[in-house]
Amino acid sequence: MDAPLTPAPGRSGAGKSGGRGRAARERGVSGRAPLALLVPAVLGLAFLVLPLAGLLVRAPWPTLLRRLAEPYVLEALRLSLVCATLATAVCLVLGVPLAWLLARVAFPGRRVVRALVTVPLVLPPVVGGVALLLVLGRRGLLGQWLESAFGVTLPFTTAGVVVAEAFVAMPFLVISVEGALRGADRRYEEAAATLGASRWTVFRRVTLPLIAPGVAAGAVLCWARALGEFGATITFAGNFPGTTRTMPLAVYLALETEPEAAIVLSLVLLAVSVAILAGLRDRWVSAS
Amino acid sequence: MSNAVSGSVLGRLSRWAAVVPVALAVLSGCGSGEPSAASPAAADGARQVTVFAAASLTGTFTELGKAFEAAHPGTSVRFNFGSSATLAQQITQGAPADVFAAASPATMKTVTDAALTSGAPTTFVRNKLQIAVPAANPAKVDELKDLTDPKVKVALCAEQVPCGAAATKALAAAGLKVTPVTLEQDVKATLTKVELGEVDAALVYRTDVIASGGKVQGIDFPEADKAVNDYPIAALAKAPSGDLAGQFVALVLSPQGKDVLAKAGFEAP
Amino acid sequence: MSGGGLRARLVVTRPAFTLDVALEVAPGEVVALLGPNGAGKTTALRALAGLVALSPGGEISLDGRALHAVPAERRPVGMVFQDYLLFPHLSALDNVAFGPRCRGASKAEARRAAAALLERVGLAAHAAARPRQLSGGQAQRVALARALAVRPRLLLLDEPLAALDAHTRLEIRSQLRRHLADFDGATVLVTHDPLDAMVLADRLVVVEEGAVVQEGTPGDVARRPRTDYVARLVGLNLYRGAGDGGRVKVGELLFSTIEQVEGQAFVAFPPAAVALYRSRPDGSPRNLWQARIDGVERHGDNVRVHLDGPIGAFADVTPAAVAELDLTPGRTVWASVKATETHAYPA
Structure with a gap:
């Protein structure tokens, strides 16, 4: 996605703020990184990585393979990946339009709405789960109606896991996409309008492709958050093998009796998510 | 362009993130009361006894703690309530506790195996399972067999935690096979599902039903006697306040302690 | 018309600025809005495109049809933006096909039309290129x-040549002039470059601070500037x-002129018509005054x-005269202009 380093003079708008200036900056600033930045940076990295090292050191390596082969591990892993991916899809479908609304439409109370979007970030996930039960549960405000009208109940189902994960992960997507929308050059949208594009066409054919990197970044954050989701899931969707017991739930339960199994499960979750995220990143870079 | 964009995303996130700690601080302020590590308050003469106790003891032990403080002026009791298994692990990892009261012999065994108790644990109460149903009892449950009906949504504790182990034992004793919709990680979570009406029935402790204050209805069943849960208590070997630890255990075992526990629905051992 | x-x-109408400009452009005519930065030229163009709403009192009609209440996407208007704003994720062909697609053409039709237009502007070989290439x-x-490509009845160009380097500009300017001549709708062009305006436009409308200060054919405006801004643009000394x-x-000075004018009048003359002397010249040429040199700079082959x-x-x-007369800042000289070099017209 990076701009080429040989920009033609006066290229189209993207070039105005893109390639040339940045290339010059990258070349212009050099020399050693200041210690005032380097030291906290290394400490920060250590802070993030050491707990992982702790897991690796304490992992029961001799029994690792045997433990991995247990069917419940794969079952929980599969469920985690499926649910996190579906939750990300839900967040994309609902979150991108919400971000658009926040970034592009001036309406009264917009600041309040924006603050509300962050509620799942600050709400303890367990409380989020209870709140979901109160709304979508069997006796909940909407849940009652869902059950009587459609015979649908969400708690204790895989769909419930997706709902809980989407609830908790959505802010990450909305915030990323809104930021991308605010950073995008709106004049392209005006240009599209003068060419006869309706607002929907503008969004679909101009805005969305322009903010694609931001949407992708948001989707990744969203997916990662959904993958690790625990509190809202166990509260709203319950904990049953095969339908709602995702990896984090399996880890928590294993901690009750068998801390070593919990470490193995955590490592599996980490390894898979890191592998997928690293793979995605490479693909974007090479796609440019 | 990806760098620039993700940079702006991060910038934006960090801007939002700036409000998060504030909000978290407010929230955690509301929900405080859980002690973290040992505080240095003991240094200035005030004495402190730290009790790790199973979540099901929250109400009774808080009451006993107040009584203890009244009887020992200048002393304060701090509690760490939680899942017995988690507490046992915190103790074996070196958490500074004086007393441990567990909801099952198995979890206490983790601590005695590590030779961390001072003397053998004493069973101070027993707790029995009941069928908990929402106050209105929508599925018309009145005996254990009703839980096998596939139309009845049942929540059980996971087998890994004491209430789950007890439920499995009771069902096995009755020769019944129940397919729950969820296996909750602790008894309070199981009870919450009943209170909210998300499930039609659950197997929880009698004491939990009483503590819910009428929001759920408890139904006794004979097989519960086959799965009685013993609660052991022990002062810990490395107790920072050794003598106080013993005195707190004595209070729990005293007639006063028994009285408080019995009111909450516990049975004498 | x-x-x-x-x-x-x-x-x-904006809090700190009001634009009020009347414009008439015949089919096939090219009108340039000329003016300094911040004069409101671009706002005028955006208002025509529908990107800025008109305030009460404003109206637009195109080929007899009222446009001011029509949203941008339904106006028969084509616009070339200052930085072109080609969609970076689409090829040149798809950029051109974008408008026809939005206006209901099938994909194949739109692409065919786009290919024909690219051919016309000499870019058939670059149809597949991305804008950044x-x-x-x-x-x-x-x-x-x-x-x-949207077959507009009104073509708007916002500083169409400003982003180009001098060499490319010359070439593109003459091409643009040809394309504009082929276009049978009305064209409004915004520029702050007088040369672009003179070459491309049939008529100039000079806008300063949101209002029209002068309009006319390029020749007319160049000969008879009516504001300091226009005079500077066309390179004339201008006095009221x-x-x-x-x-x-003019103030204390009395200019003799060829033309007869009564009442409020302008006098204009080119800088090259001013003769400088170290001492008061012999005889007594008319239009003579004493001046102090404020600054000296290169101007083409000469010195201004x-x-x-x-x-x-x-x-x-000439540079020779500068050396000979020792024209350095601070020195006092005599300046004169021949009556035949001046141009007087009513204000």
């Missing part, structure tokens, strides 16, 4: 093709004074001398 073409009164001049032509037959009184005195003026002299 009955019914056909553009008739507009563009009124845009195009040079500035190529991007400008794609932008023009994109604007023309009181006419009295063959003389115009900034004169301060009863009137401020520019004088263009």
Whole structure:
């Protein structure tokens, strides 16, 4: 996605703020990184990585393979990946339009709405789960109606896991996409309008492709958050093998009796998510 | 362009993130009361006894703690309530506790195996399972067999935690096979599902039903006697306040302690 | 101009700025809005495109149809933006096909039309290129093709050549002039470059601070500037004074002129017509005044001398004269202009 380093003079708008200036900056600033930045940076990295090292050191390596082969591990892993991916899809479908609304439409109370979007970030996930039960549960405000009208109940189902994960992960997507929308050059949208594009066409054919990197970044954050989701899931969707017991739930339960199994499960979750995220990143870079 | 964009995303996130700690601080302020590590308050003469106790003891032990403080002026009791298994692990990892009261012999065994108790644990109460149903009892449950009906949504504790182990034992004793919709990680979570009406029935402790204050209805069943849960208590070997630890255990075992526990629905051992 | 073409009164009121410009452009005519930065030219263009709403009192009609209440996407208007704003994720062909697609053409039709237009602007070979692979001049032509692809009745160009380097500009300017000549709708072009305006436009409308200060053919405007801004653009010394037959009184000075004007009048003369002397010249040439040299700068092959005195003026002299007369800042000189070199007209 990076701009080429040989920009033609006066290229189209993207070039105005893109390639040339940045290339010059990258070349212009050099020399050693200041210690005032380097030291906290290394400490920060250590802070993030050491707990992982702790897991690796304490992992029961001799029994690792045997433990991995247990069917419940794969079952929980599969469920985690499926649910996190579906939750990300839900967040994309609902979150991108919400971000658009926040970034592009001036309406009264917009600041309040924006603050509300962050509620799942600050709400303890367990409380989020209870709140979901109160709304979508069997006796909940909407849940009652869902059950009587459609015979649908969400708690204790895989769909419930997706709902809980989407609830908790959505802010990450909305915030990323809104930021991308605010950073995008709106004049392209005006240009599209003068060419006869309706607002929907503008969004679909101009805005969305322009903010694609931001949407992708948001989707990744969203997916990662959904993958690790625990509190809202166990509260709203319950904990049953095969339908709602995702990896984090399996880890928590294993901690009750068998801390070593919990470490193995955590490592599996980490390894898979890191592998997928690293793979995605490479693909974007090479796609440019 | 990806760098620039993700940079702006991060910038934006960090801007939002700036409000998060504030909000978290407010929230955690509301929900405080859980002690973290040992505080240095003991240094200035005030004495402190730290009790790790199973979540099901929250109400009774808080009451006993107040009584203890009244009887020992200048002393304060701090509690760490939680899942017995988690507490046992915190103790074996070196958490500074004086007393441990567990909801099952198995979890206490983790601590005695590590030779961390001072003397053998004493069973101070027993707790029995009941069928908990929402106050209105929508599925018309009145005996254990009703839980096998596939139309009845049942929540059980996971087998890994004491209430789950007890439920499995009771069902096995009755020769019944129940397919729950969820296996909750602790008894309070199981009870919450009943209170909210998300499930039609659950197997929880009698004491939990009483503590819910009428929001759920408890139904006794004979097989519960086959799965009685013993609660052991022990002062810990490395107790920072050794003598106080013993005195707190004595209070729990005293007639006063028994009285408080019995009111909450516990049975004498 | 009955019914056909553009008739507009563009009124845009903002807290610190008001634009109020009347425009009439016949079909096939090219009108340039010329003015300094911040004069409101671009706002006027955006109002025509529908990107800025008109304030009460404003109206736009195109070929007899009222446009001011029509949203941008339904106006028969094509616009070339200053930075072209080609969609970076689409090829040149798809950029041009974008408009026809939005206006209901099938994908194949739109692409066929787009290919024909790219051919016309000489870019058939670059149809598959992404905007960032195009040079500035190529991007400008794609932008023009994109604007023309919607078959507009009004073509708007915002500083179409400003983003180009001097060399490309010359070439693109003459191409653009040809394409504009082929276009049978009305064209409004915004520029701050007088040369672009003179070459491309049939008529100039000079806008300053939101209002029209002068309009006319390029030749007319160049000969008879009416504001300091226009005078500077066309390279003339310009003064306002009181006419009295063959003389115009500017402050203390009395200019003799060929033309007879009465009442409020302008006098204009080119810097090259000003002669400088170290001492008062013999005889007594008319239109003589004493001035102090305020500054000296290169101007093409000559030297432009900034004169301060009863009137401020520019004088263009040869480098040899600068050396000979020792024209350094601070020195006092005599300046004169022949009556035949001046041009007087009513204000």
